[in-house]
Amino acid sequence: MNRGVEIQHLKKNFVLTRWSGFRRKVSEIPAVDDITLSIPQGESVALIGPNGAGKSTTIKMLTGILHPTAGDVTVLGFVPWRERRKLAYHVGAVFGQRSQLWYHLPPGDTFELLARVYNIPRSEFVRTRDQLIDRFVLGPFLDVPVRKLSLGQRMRAEVAASLLHRPKILFLDEPTIGLDVIARQELRDLIREWNRERGVTVFLTSHDAGDIEHVAERVIVINCGRVVLDDRVNAVRRQYLGSKVLRVQFQEQPSDFSMPGLRIIQRSGYELKLEVDSTVTPVSAVIGAILRAAPIADIAVEDPPLEEVIARIYTSTSQTGGSS
Amino acid sequence: MNANAITKYTWISYTAIRSNLAYLGEVLSRTTFMAVILYTFMRLWTVVYSGTGTQRLGGLTLQQMIWYVMLTESMVLSSVRVSSEIDEDVRTGRIAVQLLRPLSFSMSRLAQVLGERTVRFIVNIFIGSVVATLLVGPISISFTSIAMLLLVLPLAFVLDFLGYFGIGLCAFWLESTTGFVLIYSRLTMLLGGMLLPMEVFPQGLQTIARWLPFAGIIYGPARVFVSPDEAMLMHIMATQAIGLVCFGATVWMVQRMAITRIQSNGG
Numbered sequence: 001m002n003r004g005v006e007i008q009h010l011k012k013n014f015v016l017t018r019w020s021g022f023r024r025k026v027s028e029i030p031a032v033d034d035i036t037l038s039i040p041q042g043e044s045v046a047l048i049g050p051n052g053a054g055k056s057t058t059i060k061m062l063t064g065i066l067h068p069t070a071g072d073v074t075v076l077g078f079v080p081w082r083e084r085r086k087l088a089y090h091v092g093a094v095f096g097q098r099s100q101l102w103y104h105l106p107p108g109d110t111f112e113l114l115a116r117v118y119n120i121p122r123s124e125f126v127r128t129r130d131q132l133i134d135r136f137v138l139g140p141f142l143d144v145p146v147r148k149l150s151l152g153q154r155m156r157a158e159v160a161a162s163l164l165h166r167p168k169i170l171f172l173d174e175p176t177i178g179l180d181v182i183a184r185q186e187l188r189d190l191i192r193e194w195n196r197e198r199g200v201t202v203f204l205t206s207h208d209a210g211d212i213e214h215v216a217e218r219v220i221v222i223n224c225g226r227v228v229l230d231d232r233v234n235a236v237r238r239q240y241l242g243s244k245v246l247r248v249q250f251q252e253q254p255s256d257f258s259m260p261g262l263r264i265i266q267r268s269g270y271e272l273k274l275e276v277d278s279t280v281t282p283v284s285a286v287i288g289a290i291l292r293a294a295p296i297a298d299i300a301v302e303d304p305p306l307e308e309v310i311a312r313i314y315t316s317t318s319q320t321g322g323s324s
Numbered sequence: 325m326n327a328n329a330i331t332k333y334t335w336i337s338y339t340a341i342r343s344n345l346a347y348l349g350e351v352l353s354r355t356t357f358m359a360v361i362l363y364t365f366m367r368l369w370t371v372v373y374s375g376t377g378t379q380r381l382g383g384l385t386l387q388q389m390i391w392y393v394m395l396t397e398s399m400v401l402s403s404v405r406v407s408s409e410i411d412e413d414v415r416t417g418r419i420a421v422q423l424l425r426p427l428s429f430s431m432s433r434l435a436q437v438l439g440e441r442t443v444r445f446i447v448n449i450f451i452g453s454v455v456a457t458l459l460v461g462p463i464s465i466s467f468t469s470i471a472m473l474l475l476v477l478p479l480a481f482v483l484d485f486l487g488y489f490g491i492g493l494c495a496f497w498l499e500s501t502t503g504f505v506l507i508y509s510r511l512t513m514l515l516g517g518m519l520l521p522m523e524v525f526p527q528g529l530q531t532i533a534r535w536l537p538f539a540g541i542i543y544g545p546a547r548v549f550v551s552p553d554e555a556m557l558m559h560i561m562a563t564q565a566i567g568l569v570c571f572g573a574t575v576w577m578v579q580r581m582a583i584t585r586i587q588s589n590g591g
Contacts, residue, residue, distance in 0.1 A: 065423045067584050088426040098421045102339060104346035109339060116335040117425055119328050145346065 004041035004169060004201045005062060009034050010071035012057050012225075031057040032068070033225035039218075041076075041168065044195045044202035046216035046233070054225040055205045059171050062203070063091060076168055089118060092162035092200075096174035099154070100161055101146045107157040108142045111164055118165035125164070132160040136190060152183030159187065163194060169201040170194070176211055188214040209303045221313050229313050236313075242279040245302045246286065248272045254294035262286060270297075275304070332427065333435040340439025351444055355451040358397050362452065365393045365519075366459045382523025388550045389521070390460045394452040395546035396518045399477075402444035403484060403509075404437045410492030411501045423583075430489060430579055437485050438478075445477075463550060472548040472557050476540070479564040484512070484541045486571035493575070496582040517543030534559070537567030 012032040018025045032054040039045055047055040060066040062075055064084030073080055078087040094100075101110045115125040133139050136156045141149055149157065155175065162170060172191065176184040192215050195202045204215050212219055212233060219236050221229040229236070250270040261280025266273035276286045283301060290296065344351060373379075373386045384392060410433070413419040422429060491504045513519070516538035522530050533539055544560030 060420060063420075063424055065420050084423065085426045085428075088424055091424065093421075093424050095421055098416075098418045100421050102343050104343045105339065109342065113335055113339045116332050117427060119332075 004043070004076060005037070005039040005203075006072075006074045007035055007037040007058075007062075008072040009036055010058070010061065010073060011035075011069045012054070012061060012066060013069045030225050032061070035071075035222070035225070035227055037220065037227065037230070039201065039203075041201050042195075042199040043218060044192070044216045045204065046212040046219045047203065047205045047222060048207075048212060048219060049222035053222045055222050056173060057225075058222065059173060059203060059205060063087070063093060063171060089165065090168045091171065092165070092167035092169070093171040094155075094158050094162050094173065094175050096155075096172075096177040099146070099158060101154065101157055103146050106141075106143045106145055107138065107149075107161065110146075110157075110161055114161060114164050120165055128164055128166060132163060135193070136160045150183075151178050152180065152186070155179060155183070155187055156190070159190065163200075166198075167200065169203065171203045172215075173205050174207070175204070176206065176208055184208075184210065185214075191215050242277055243304050244276050244278055244283050245304055246272075246274045246276060246283070246290070247298075247300045247302070248274070248290055248296055249298040250293070251295040251297050254290075257289045257293045259286060259289060270294075329431075333431055336427075336432055336435035337439035337442070340436045341443050344440050344443035348443075348447070351447050352451070354401060354444075355448055358394075358401055358448060358452055359455045361397055362390065362394055362455050362459060366390050369393075382521050384521060384523070384551060387460045387463050391456050391463050392521055392546050392550045393519070394456040395449070395549055396516075396542050398445055398448035398452050399480065399542055399545065400513065400518055402441050402448050403488075404440050404444075405488060405505065406433055406437050406485060407488040407492035407495075407501050407505050409433075410489070411495040414495040429583075430575065433489060434482065434485050438481060441481055465549075466552065469549050469552040472552050473545055476548060476557070476560050476564065477545045479561070479568065480541050480545050483537055483564055483567045483571060486568070486575050487512070487537070487541075490571060490575045490578060493578045493582045496585045512538050512541055515539070516541050517546070521547060535563060535566075537563065537571060540564035540567050 010032055011030070011034055013028040013030050016027045016029055018027070031052075035054075035058060047058065049055050057066060061068050062073060062080055064080030064082075064087055067081045075087055076090050078090075080087055101107055102113070111125075111129055114120075115122075115129075120128070133142060136159070138157060138160060141153050141157075146154060146157070159172075159175065170191070175191070176187055179187065188211060191202060191204075194200050195215070202215065204211060206212060216233050219229070219231060219233050220227055231239075245265070248271065250272070253270065254272070259281050261277035263275045263277075264272060265275050274286070276283055287299070287301075290299070369386055369389050373381065373389075379385060381389065410419075413422065422432065425432070487508055488505070491501050491508055494501050494504060515533045515536055517525075517533070522533055522539065522543055525533060540560055540563040544556075544563065548557050548560060
């Protein structure tokens with residue numbers, strides 16, 4: 001399989017200058033600290049980590065926007081910061097909160113502009129655009145100015161715009177931020193479909209565990225600029241995302257119940273917050289036990305917060321000495 | 325620049341024109357300010373002309389003077405503060421989106437600015453001409469005056485763009501470029517002859533100001549339009565050429581340094 005992205009000992013330090021009276025103090029803050037990775041073409045990878053972990057900095061070096069302090073990177077055979085414009089023809093990107101669409105014009109006008117920017121032959125452009133309009137259901141709002149679109153519509157148009165030149169790699173930075181549950185799921189499905197059917201390599205950064213589970217095959221956790229975990233999503237899910245949080249509102253005092261892998265996190269009045277290790281006991285079995293304990297007014301099943309998952313990963317990797 | 329590149333940047337200008345036409349009402353509303361300025365200057369210059377008892381000041385009649393001010397105001401009010409946009413793009417990290425395109429950062433901004441400015445200038449000069457005609461009557465506009473204006477105006481816009489773009493690039497080093505923008509815009513207005521044509525400047529200042537790039541940004545296009553003169557045209561174009569080389573070389577060097585200094589603002 002082709003090597004899409006090769007990263008060797010990548011480092012990026014940001015220089016911070018402070019003035020103390022007339023004295024200038026210069027310090028270096030490591031944002032990315034010796035990352036080595038290999039991403040085959042066609043893989044979908046989630047880069048996760050807390051704010052300031054170095055994931056966006058890594059993506060910006062992979063797209064040639066930032067120059068590294070040290071290390072080597074090739075993306076599709078290009079050195080990004082030396083061949084930024086050549087690489088740009090093969091790369092698509094969506095930065096969740098930074099639009100590439102012209103605000104006062106309909107998405108169709110931005111598509112026409114992008115066709116010229118990427119030198120897409122007319123027939124190829126029309127074919128790809130029509131496919132994207134069809135698959136992303138852009139037709140109803142293709143001629144509506146972007147300022148009048150809902151966030152979900154805009155994000156669908158954003159992703160479609162980034163795919164118009166048929167990039168080999170797609171960088172997605174928080175693509176589902178601010179979207180409602182349905183719009184989020186739709187967008188995840190579309191990204192996954194483009195990755196699996198068209199062989200587009202997907203780089204995803206997100207704070208949403210759902211994005212990672214639904215889009216990525218591989219997850220790379222970065223903290224303090226270092227890779228602390230690199231594994232298949234299925235393996236990570238089994239190991240770290242195996243637990244679910246259940247919030248239950250009973251109509252009356254429930255009778256006591258316990259099951260293997262079940263832990264009560266919080267109890268107040270008729271309300272219970274439970275954590276279930278779904279690798280030990282299926283969530284459906286726990287819900288059955290809850291229904292037998294007392295009539296319920298409301299129930300919600302949630303993933304544990306990603307921060308919690310990451311915290312577990314850190315604990316686990318610090319105990320084993322870390323991995324990358 | 326090859327044909328593909330020309331198509332790219334032309335299309336950016338075209339898209340910017342369409343985008344500006346989408347909110348033409350806002351562009352039109354800005355011209356109200358120009359009507360007030362023109363009325364004020366008409367009153368002011370009427371007093372000056374009658375006070376001095378002369379038909380011409382700096383070689384211009386009262387009518388030509390008001391049309392001169394109309395043109396300078398049309399140019400100044402159509403200016404796109406690209407420096408503020410770059411300043412914000414750098415601070416918010418939005419510059420990353422622009423650098424992901426197979427485009428030259430400076431050329432794409434220039435194409436966008438020229439598109440925006442074209443719409444604004446056409447609206448300004450149309451409304452300004454109506455107001456000037458109502459206030460002092462028309463001036464004789466020949467094919468030569470229009471041709472000379474069309475020759476120097478694009479160069480003036482590019483020169484002005486380079487000035488603001490260069491200041492905008494300072495955002496890579498400074499927290500805010502507002503102070504520089506203020507100084508630059510005031511220098512352009514004063515030394516560029518926005519309020520007074522250079523012929524009425526004191527002799528010493530006039531000699532210097534005629535060779536500064538600011539003369540090629542505002543004074544030149546307005547002067548050759550209201551009073552076309554071949555020697556003046558050559559001088560203005562020479563000033564613009566010198567300005568383009570100096571500003572262009574500075575911007576090129578600053579941009580090369582700036583691109584390597586991009587920080588990952590805002591994730």
